[in-house]
Amino acid sequence: MSAENLKAEIARRYGTPAVVIDLEIVERNIARAQALCDAAGVAFRPHIKTHKSPALAQMQRSAGAAGITCQKIGEAEVMAEGGLDEILIAYNILGEEKLGRLGKLLARAHITVAADNPVTIEGLPEAARIAGRPLDVVVECDTGRKRAGVETPGEAIELARTIAVAPGLAFAGFMFYPPDKGMAASQAFLNETIAGVRALGLDPRVVSSGGTPNLSQLERLEGVTEHRAGTYIFNDRMMMNHGMATLEDCALHVYATVVSRAGAGRGVLDSGSKTLTVDTGGGLDGFGLIREYPQARIAGFAEEHGLLDLQRSNDRPPVGTVVRIVPNHVCVVVNMVDTLIAVRGDEIVGELSVAARGKIT
Amino acid sequence: MSAENLKAEIARRYGTPAVVIDLEIVERNIARAQALCDAAGVAFRPHIKTHKSPALAQMQRSAGAAGITCQKIGEAEVMAEGGLDEILIAYNILGEEKLGRLGKLLARAHITVAADNPVTIEGLPEAARIAGRPLDVVVECDTGRKRAGVETPGEAIELARTIAVAPGLAFAGFMFYPPDKGMAASQAFLNETIAGVRALGLDPRVVSSGGTPNLSQLERLEGVTEHRAGTYIFNDRMMMNHGMATLEDCALHVYATVVSRAGAGRGVLDSGSKTLTVDTGGGLDGFGLIREYPQARIAGFAEEHGLLDLQRSNDRPPVGTVVRIVPNHVCVVVNMVDTLIAVRGDEIVGELSVAARGKIT
Numbered sequence: 001m002s003a004e005n006l007k008a009e010i011a012r013r014y015g016t017p018a019v020v021i022d023l024e025i026v027e028r029n030i031a032r033a034q035a036l037c038d039a040a041g042v043a044f045r046p047h048i049k050t051h052k053s054p055a056l057a058q059m060q061r062s063a064g065a066a067g068i069t070c071q072k073i074g075e076a077e078v079m080a081e082g083g084l085d086e087i088l089i090a091y092n093i094l095g096e097e098k099l100g101r102l103g104k105l106l107a108r109a110h111i112t113v114a115a116d117n118p119v120t121i122e123g124l125p126e127a128a129r130i131a132g133r134p135l136d137v138v139v140e141c142d143t144g145r146k147r148a149g150v151e152t153p154g155e156a157i158e159l160a161r162t163i164a165v166a167p168g169l170a171f172a173g174f175m176f177y178p179p180d181k182g183m184a185a186s187q188a189f190l191n192e193t194i195a196g197v198r199a200l201g202l203d204p205r206v207v208s209s210g211g212t213p214n215l216s217q218l219e220r221l222e223g224v225t226e227h228r229a230g231t232y233i234f235n236d237r238m239m240m241n242h243g244m245a246t247l248e249d250c251a252l253h254v255y256a257t258v259v260s261r262a263g264a265g266r267g268v269l270d271s272g273s274k275t276l277t278v279d280t281g282g283g284l285d286g287f288g289l290i291r292e293y294p295q296a297r298i299a300g301f302a303e304e305h306g307l308l309d310l311q312r313s314n315d316r317p318p319v320g321t322v323v324r325i326v327p328n329h330v331c332v333v334v335n336m337v338d339t340l341i342a343v344r345g346d347e348i349v350g351e352l353s354v355a356a357r358g359k360i361t
Numbered sequence: 362m363s364a365e366n367l368k369a370e371i372a373r374r375y376g377t378p379a380v381v382i383d384l385e386i387v388e389r390n391i392a393r394a395q396a397l398c399d400a401a402g403v404a405f406r407p408h409i410k411t412h413k414s415p416a417l418a419q420m421q422r423s424a425g426a427a428g429i430t431c432q433k434i435g436e437a438e439v440m441a442e443g444g445l446d447e448i449l450i451a452y453n454i455l456g457e458e459k460l461g462r463l464g465k466l467l468a469r470a471h472i473t474v475a476a477d478n479p480v481t482i483e484g485l486p487e488a489a490r491i492a493g494r495p496l497d498v499v500v501e502c503d504t505g506r507k508r509a510g511v512e513t514p515g516e517a518i519e520l521a522r523t524i525a526v527a528p529g530l531a532f533a534g535f536m537f538y539p540p541d542k543g544m545a546a547s548q549a550f551l552n553e554t555i556a557g558v559r560a561l562g563l564d565p566r567v568v569s570s571g572g573t574p575n576l577s578q579l580e581r582l583e584g585v586t587e588h589r590a591g592t593y594i595f596n597d598r599m600m601m602n603h604g605m606a607t608l609e610d611c612a613l614h615v616y617a618t619v620v621s622r623a624g625a626g627r628g629v630l631d632s633g634s635k636t637l638t639v640d641t642g643g644g645l646d647g648f649g650l651i652r653e654y655p656q657a658r659i660a661g662f663a664e665e666h667g668l669l670d671l672q673r674s675n676d677r678p679p680v681g682t683v684v685r686i687v688p689n690h691v692c693v694v695v696n697m698v699d700t701l702i703a704v705r706g707d708e709i710v711g712e713l714s715v716a717a718r719g720k721i722t
Contacts, residue, residue: 011456011457011458012456012457012458013458014458014722015456015458015459015462015722016456016722017721017722018722049664049665071664071665072665091620091631091665092620092621092629092631092680094618094620094631094680094681095372095373095376095377095618095681096372096373097372097373097374097375097376098376101376116621116623117621117622117680119679119680119681120620120621120680140621142623146623146624146627146668147623147629147663147666147668148620148621148623148629148666149621149623151623151624257455257456259452259453259455259481259509260453260477260478260481260509260510261478262477262503262507262508262509262510262512263507263512266507268453268508268509270452270453270455271721273640273693274693274696274721275721277638277639278638278639278640278641279634279639280639302508303410303432303692303693303696304410304432304433304452304721305508305509307507307508318480319453319455319478319480319481320455320456320480331664332634332635332664335635335664335697336696336719336721337719337721338719357719358697358698358699358718360378360632360635360636360665360697360698361375361376361377361378361379
């Protein structure tokens with residue numbers, strides 16, 4: 001089957017928009033990231049937020065990953081159900097409802113959680129009590145991204161001590177997400193923090209770094225034991241912009257149909273913000289790259305309309321044309337759909353459930 | 362139960378984030394919009410894209426709506442399954458897969474579709490053939506929004522003629538979505554178009570206008586027979602900004618927990634772009650209004666983190682606080698979850714399935 005025939009077949013079988021992944025590229029991306037971690041001597045713990053599919057997580061594990069990363073308990077529950085048993089939930093888990101679920105999960109799989117404050121740590125022993133086994137906790141550190149995490153080594157050391165003395169909790173180490181251009185500051189933070197806990201007699205078994213872009217500079221941080229990354233499995237325009245992927249490394253496309261040509265220099269796709277999302281990918285121009293019409297700009301959205309600016313495009317697709325779009329940010333696009341269509345090259349080979357989609361708690 | 366107790370109960374039963382609607386406010390919003398349409402003498406055809414729930418569509422119908430509007434066939438299929446039988450699919454339907462589904466749908470419910478180009482019209486007779494009954498088609502007109510729709514009365518009249526002579530199709534009229542400040546231009550477009558088709562001996566039975574903001578100026582357009590609106594059922598910050606709603610009219614809140622205080626002037630919510638979405642609501646400041654901390658700014662997101670800027674907020678929520686957020690744009694938030702929690706005032710009364718969520722084709 002040719003690429004054109006594949007498009008026609010996907011439109012015929014599933015209709016558009018359809019979210020399609022090429023397993024050949026997926027496997028290549030998985031192998032490449034694993035090889036980078038292997039070469040740097042750090043364990044790899046892929047983040048499943050990108051694909052939310054136990055089947056793909058199993059592929060990552062089979063290729064050598066030491067475990068997986070989830071963001072929410074609901075994601076971890078789906079992964080445990082799918083047979084994954086070594087899970088970092090990179091999140092502050094709070095509240096009776098979540099601690100109960102965490103306890104049940106801990107009873108069946110090895111779970112590590114993150115904490116960046118004493119209130120979180122105060123609640124976690126309840127989960128360990130329910131599970132009847134200790135819960136590993138890493139301290140989340142912020143070395144410059146200004147998201148979650150303590151901002152100073154002193155706070156990190158203090159929380160490590162709090163974890164170590166809490167009933168049912170085991171201090172496991174540290175987790176952070178270095179800013180793209182903050183390796184020196186991250187290293188200084190790590191050095192001071194690791195030395196600080198060692199002086200207290202604590203062992204930071206896990207020092208977990210993260211980010212697909214940082215896969216290219218794993219060797220720049222000393223003391224890191226594992227790396228988390230998600231987007232690399234599919235890649236997207238954002239990763240291309242970071243220099244982490246070429247078009248040939250983009251495994252996921254949104255297949256869409258031109259449903260209107262509106263004005264002469266305009267067009268309308270059947271994929272709007274409820275499929276492609278308004279994620280700018282950190283300030284990219286337009287909301288996706290159309291493979292067949294790279295000069296066409298996805299200029300904006302209605303909820304179910306993609307608004308094409310064709311003024312700079314010499315080729316202009318007629319109504320009915322099916323196109324393939326590389327989205328700005330794959331993680332949020334996958335999250336919009338229940339099913340990924342799997343192909344190998346030009347052959348449809350099956351469907352994958354986005355089983356953890358919508359698991360926001 | 363008090364509002365504080367309700368928050369605690371929702372967190373205890375469901376965990377956060379949770380998307381909660383107050384049925385008392387929903388019913389008031391439904392009644393108010395219906396009354397505006399009744400007073401203006403136009404039929405009301407609510408757009409279900411906002412709630413995607415057959416149960417809420419039935420409430421709209423029971424309150425007097427003449428039918429409903431959907432954007433995708435998948436939405437219409439869910440609504441027909443839920444007993445709704447008078448449906449406008451406000452979209453160009455193209456391609457074998459969709460025309461087959463449209464035919465099946467037409468066999469069981471009264472369906473009208475929109476078209477703005479000859480390619481779409483050429484395909485539609487296949488759906489009528491499958492159903493064994495005629496398909497009503499309205500011409501989509503663009504009176505200034507620059508989305509889908511023909512841009513001139515001449516094109517609209519020409520398409521009306523094309524529909525009228527196509528086998529199995531019935532020309533039903535026109536559909537448009539007037540720009541907020543484009544009533545005079547829209548009226549001129551309508552007048553010329555309506556006169557044009559009448560001169561051909563065609564009857565524009567349906568002249569369908571749209572938009573929640575335009576509910577306040579229904580009387581400004583002559584010749585309109587029906588109005589479509591979606592957001593009014595829940596309202597949001599965008600509708601408040603349009604002057605179409607007050608805080609008391611906002612029926613939907615995202616309940617979220619403060620999971621980290623990060624830096625002194627910062628905080629982190631457990632609701633990120635995968636719940637609240639990065640929709641700016643047309644340029645609003647921040648990504649939602651926190652009822653309890655109106656000076657706190659939801660400044661940005663990670664996928665599962667809401668990043669709070671608390672610098673201008675005198676009150677700063679401690680870790681563990683549950684807050685209620687009015688989102689910028691409810692339609693895209695509802696689309697992220699499978700279930701809405703229904704309350705009346707301070708009592709939990711049930712759950713509603715967002716049954717048409719993810720029905721993107």
